Amino acid sequence: MPKTGPRRLALALLASCAFIATGYRAQAQTKTIVTLAYGSEYVFDTNDFAKKWYDNVKAAFEKKYPDAEVKLVPIPGGYPDIINKLSLLYRSRSTAPDVAQLPTPALGQFQSSGWLLPMDDQLATAGWWKEFPDAIKAEGQFDGKVYAVSTGENDSQLYYNKAMFKQAGLPDDWQPKTWDDILTAARAIKAKVPGVVPLWLNVGTSSGDNGLLQGTGNLLNGSSDATIQDANGKWVVDSKGLREVLTFVKTMYNEGLGDSLSDLFSPSAVTVPLALFQKGKLAIAVGSNYYGGNWTKTICSPCWAEAPQTIGVVAIPTVQGAAPGAATTLGGWDLAIGAATTHKDYAWKLLDVMEEQQNQIDAANWAGFVPAAQSYTKAASFVDFAPPYNAVSAQVLPFGKLTPAKAEYEVWSHALQQATGNLAQHTDMTVDQAIDAMKSYVSNQLGADQIATR
């Protein structure tokens, strides 16, 4: 063997590394390519609608700007998977998407990572932006600049089966004023209507933060004290509000008013009530605004066009009926431009196309959103898509509260999910124990000086 052997080998290895590295980037491009990343299996009601909507956006954009091309980057999996994948994509300049659809609660993390570009200048010229309610404008705002804009909001409401209510001697035009009213109705159902789940409320860790948004988070926002992070930036682990929520969960599961653990803890827990309602197995649910849309003929997931005759909808009351008398979480999906983009003009133009009225209403209908722009929420094509549900969800939207847009929020959220899950699973657990567990978990993860009790 000649002495140069190892060196030649090293050179060959280096060359092949360079080849791999460049081979994937150096495809000849004539058009400007704008990448658009989004959750393909989770955000829209079915993946067919996701495909349809993004294909529409792509076609519309490319028609308007013939020298540019949209490369779709669909991300499969559930809520945490989408966040993880997006975080990973952003970490490398070569894979960071130009435009991405991000969930509201994760915006703070993405912004503070330096991955997002502020777009105040462009927004100043956008008509739709002026129609956004302030609460929704705020969700993408950090240090006075806007980094993300809503592309649809989710809020929650109470759904109930009118036929079962009749059978249980309850009014079919139900107007609960307090949480006790909800429990009372559930108890009546349990007594009079056998074989059905009286009340659905998402608890536990299986759906991640999203489970909280569609479940107990709504109660917290309607409690006496909804503070999650106090004025000093500390995380609230014991408060009157938290105790009210945990007591509600404990009462509900101690009395057997809730669903089975396997439904609650399944990875697709948040969609369980949809199927249960359709099968006539569920009386009341604290659920997200998209249920109504899912039942329509258009979405058909599951198909149940007759739902409005059976399933009523009403705002979730506050704990004792205090003003404003309705509570909901607020959270949706936002569009943001990546800081690593090399053509931010096209990125903005793509974002602008996505915010057009028809696209926003399609997204709202197909993904079960409430559009952010106020004129869109009043458009017949939205309201009449899923009556009476869409009207109610549009009404409660202004009462929504945002969750803190911090990475640490995930820890707090996980602790509350654990607390509610444990109360549902272990009927002998007390509220004090649940609070203690939450306190120790958060102080463990974030540090003892980062927690607060109120």
Add this chain to the structure above:
Amino acid sequence: MVPRKGVDGVGLLLLAPAGLLLLLLFLAPVAFAFYLGLTNISLAGIHAQHYWFTGAANLRRLSQDNSFWHSLWLTAVFLFGSAVVGVTVVGLALAMLMQHAHVFWQRLAGALAILAWMLPPVTAALIWYAFSTTGGTLSLLFGGQADPLDDHPMLIVILANIWATAGFSMMVLGGGLRGISREVLEAARMENASRIQTFLFVTLPLMRRSLVTNLLLVTLIILANYALTYIMTAGGPNDATAILPIYAYQQGFTFSNLGYGALIGDVLVLIATGFAYLYVRAVRQG
């Protein structure tokens, strides 16, 4: 000819591709993981791009992290149940029964056990999720309303891991059993030993080495293959199955603490290294 003195250039050249691959794509990342474990790098947030060495801060946090110690305990239970009790016992039972059963069932059981081992973890997880959730096959055996996965999550996860690894164990132990000379067993029979006595006093002692190496290998395999558990339960319900690899993933990817997650991963590396060390010793002593 291998040169007797000096540097064996040809030998080193032959070893070079494998050595470089291991160095660049194995040892370097492991070393890097130990470094990251002592930094404040996060998946997203202000420390995503700009992170730095934080010394013993993560270590201090680890020592006070109840979730970590709980997770360590869960890992011990999990490994004991699946590797020590499960795979060794089931694997040995399979290997022994294979020698004595009717050939049809021998083939069938062997094929199923090895198939279960070869199935991709995602498929195995899917199968077991469906098997053990309400309404699933297992649930039907208890009347259809039972919810084994949520009522006994650790047990089910252990069973799933046994199911997915016993075939491997069966092959290793089967090899060991075949290595025992028939004459030794016949000698025991000539001494009037019963089947059970023969098993206890002849077969088992002769299998000692196979059993030990099998146990250690299986432990490493199960520890590495946490995708099965992750997909079935994601550590739930309520962290009941949050074994160390899952807790590391959770810290890194759910809570965004990549650095702290890496440190928990490092603990796992140390545990795995411990088992590997025991394995080497067992092999050496043979």
Add this chain to the structure above:
Amino acid sequence: MRPHPLATALLAVIALLFFAPMLWLAVASLDAHASWALTWPSLTLAHFRNVTAGDYLLSLWNTTLLALVATIVAVLPGIFGAYALSRRRIPLRDGLMITVLFLTGIPVGIMIIPVFQIFAACGWLSLLPTGIFLGANSLPFALWLIKTAMDAVPREMEEAALMERASLLQTIIHVVVPASLPGIASAAIFSFINAWGSFIVPLVLVSDPDQQTGPLTIYGLIAAANVRYGDIAAFSIIYSLPVVILYLLLARSFSGGFLMGGAVKG
């Protein structure tokens, strides 16, 4: 030996237990109204039709590519490396072998974060480099398996080739490799299955959706807003098929238990 009825009965029970979880997969893949529950199916082939098109096939193709790259990366350097370790004078050989053995015990999940950092910096977040990484990941075990097999090849056989004026490369290719083929084959199968089933690695390291692999497709479906149980089951069956075929092809060698026999002997 004469089969023992009790042993047969026990083994039959175990066989059934191993089969029971698989039942759902078969039923759900053919059931028009599939769910997690095991129910009498209303037969349909729609699920199989659904999952043998477009993106599904693409993800299978990607998995195949990934597994093949990983196998080649593990086996080729594995053969030459194992030969060097088995036959050549390598300084600190025992230390190296023990290091290699330690490496086999390190869970791949641990390396995912640093490897991601490295790949992101290199611009390698795609299928081919991921396959190379998975190959490197299987390499220690492959080295160990192949070396064990080569140690068992009589040196005289190589010397006989040497006497016939065969070069070192010819000797390795024509004599050593065929003679240690069982070990090499098990290393190849191990690497292939490892990469084929790999879930977390491509999840993190492959960024292009067009390069998504089979397990991610399944996982994506499980966590979807709208779970298509039948499609998942059907796709899982198709995705697992190559592994089953591999098993059937090699069933005879497996029954010999060769796969680990060598490695365990150390």
Add this chain to the structure above:
Amino acid sequence: MASVSFDHVWRRFGPHTAVADLCLDIADGDFLVLLGASGCGKTTSLRMLAGLDEPSEGEIRIDGRVVNKVPPGERDVAMVFQSYALFPHMTVEGNLTFGPRMRRENKAATRARIAEVAQTLELTPLLGRRPAELSGGQRQRVALGRALLREPKLFLMDEPLSNLDAALRGQMRAEIVSLHRRLGITTAYVTHDQVEAMTMATRIAIMFEGRLHQAGKPAAIFDDPASLRVATFIGAPQMNIVDGQVLQADGVTMLACLGTTCRPAEGLVLRAPAGSPVRIGIRPGDIAFSPPHPGAAGFSGAVEFLEPMGSETFATMRCGRETVVVRAPGRTPLRLGERVTLYLDGRFTYAFDAEDGRALIDRSRFGLADLAARRLPA
């Protein structure tokens, strides 16, 4: 065909010396058997000759050319390994063609050669089989065939018959010998089996612990062992060794042992001073039950043990403090415990130095036949 010469060859493995100062010539056309117990360095010597190993010191020459650094493939030697080293994944034909394929020899010519060699070794019907499907003898012939196909100038064989059963071994012995006679190729053959050495070799080289003790024609090694080690190694049952003394009486040198004396044959020189203690060696067949010449002095022995072998019986006799084995006829009248008188024959009595075991009687001028024909002195 070739001649070989080992010139002060040493081979050390760390502190261990496998071959020490080996000087040995193999003449053109010789069948040299390297004989010795396992670990004596004979295989190492062969491997150095093959080029599979390299001397630490000294030179090996083939046809006068120093080959120390010549790779095995270029020495024009062929080797048959103890395990045959057949390639298990190739057919018999594949094994035979391997070498020519490696050397890129003409394919048609190779085919013709294979047919010829297969014919010679009766391998023709086996060409399509794999080694696993062959019997031990057949494998042996394939290994031989592979070596033959080379048409080498030197044949090396490393215990080629040790894996065969006794009957087959005898048959193959004859085949190899006749092959050698026909082809006349210089052969170096390693074995620990003295029967193989005696029956096959034209010359034998005996090694102990890395050292060559004696080289010569088989009969010469048997008749005139250069040392006690060689004397006891060759011949079965072993030569009896007893303590003795050199006596000088009336100007006649005598050997005394077993309570009797004997005189070496005339013309043999005993290289030891009178009165010195020696080791006396007598082969079992050279102890007689009747006086070899009138007036010969006998000694008494008691039958301790009988080993009837059919055509002969070996009797272990106790003679005072010593025990000797004596060859008796097959249907011997001897009974256990019986006391008989035995006689030594001075012509066939060997003497060795009590210290270093070297032979004290120089017999190189006489073969045993010469001695047997010679009348004994009274």
